[in-house]
Amino acid sequence: xxxxxxxxxxxxxxxxxxxxxxxxxxxxxxxxxxxxxxxxxxxxxxxxxxxxxxxxxxxxxxxxxxxxxxxxxxxxxxxxxxxxxxxxxxxxxxxxxxxxxxxxxxxxxxxxxxxxxxxxxxxxxxxxxxxxxxxxxxxxxxxxxxxxxxxxxxxxxxxxxxxxxxxxxxxxxxxxxxxxxxxxxxxxxxxxxxxxxxxxxxxxxxxxxxxxxxxxxxxx
Numbered sequence: 001x002x003x004x005x006x007x008x009x010x011x012x013x014x015x016x017x018x019x020x021x022x023x024x025x026x027x028x029x030x031x032x033x034x035x036x037x038x039x040x041x042x043x044x045x046x047x048x049x050x051x052x053x054x055x056x057x058x059x060x061x062x063x064x065x066x067x068x069x070x071x072x073x074x075x076x077x078x079x080x081x082x083x084x085x086x087x088x089x090x091x092x093x094x095x096x097x098x099x100x101x102x103x104x105x106x107x108x109x110x111x112x113x114x115x116x117x118x119x120x121x122x123x124x125x126x127x128x129x130x131x132x133x134x135x136x137x138x139x140x141x142x143x144x145x146x147x148x149x150x151x152x153x154x155x156x157x158x159x160x161x162x163x164x165x166x167x168x169x170x171x172x173x174x175x176x177x178x179x180x181x182x183x184x185x186x187x188x189x190x191x192x193x194x195x196x197x198x199x200x201x202x203x204x205x206x207x208x209x210x211x212x213x214x215x216x217x218x219x220x
Contacts, residue, residue: 013171014066014071018064018124018143022125022126025125032127032210033214038128038130040176040191040209041208043190043201043202044181044188044189045188054136055138056095056096056138057102057105058132058137058138058139058140059093060091060092060106060109060142061107061121061142062211063146064146065149066148067149067164070167071166071167072149074114074162074163074165075162075200075204076114076158076161077089077160077161077162078090078159078160079159081157088202089199090204091204092110092113092114092116093109093110093139102142103142106123106140107121112158113155113159114153115150115152116152117150120147120148121144122145123143123144124143124144126142128141139207141207141211163195163196165195170195170208171215171216175195175212176192176193177193179199192205193208
């Protein structure tokens with residue numbers, strides 16, 4: 001398949017195809033690509049962090065929505081005022097509060113950070129959970145669909161910029177890049193996705209790596 005044909009198929013990926021993909025896997029997380037896909041975008045020398053018993057549960061949301069005939073999802077550039085991962089690109093989400101389910105956490109945080117009404121986000125599935133040793137979170141990613149592009153309202157204390165990301169951009173052959181970084185007195189290559197002109201690395205890139213593998217698989 002030529003690159004032009006491949007790109008056209010990615011641009012034509014629709015919400016119904018994504019819905020069928022995730023609903024067919026509901027309750028079957030072991031069938032997900034899991035750590036094998038996540039680790040393709042893991043930073044070098046990734047710290048093991050605290051023991052799992054000390055991790056806090058958190059949840060993030062991948063929210064697909066249509067715009068101009070293509071499928072998009074939002075990323076956020078975190079402000080410099082946030083406690084963890086300041087200045088980095090993230091999926092909307094955060095720490096679970098007492099008494100709420102993980103799905104409720106993902107929807108609440110998405111509403112608080114970018115103003116999306118939870119009633120408009122239809123949760124259709126999930127991706128593999130992931131530890132973030134740097135901040136001590138055990139993150140649960142959920143996937144949702146919105147029938148229309150939301151009217152985003154940013155919480156400026158947490159979100160410096162909204163990055164509306166075409167799914168086709170994540171699926172492009174050259175989406176993954178590498179940058180030399182210093183680690184422990186030496187240099188190594190840091191993998192990242194270039195999305196919306198921003199470098200997306202760390203846990204967010206690892207989550208998106210699994211998503212990318214799932215979506216690319218249905219377009220082969």
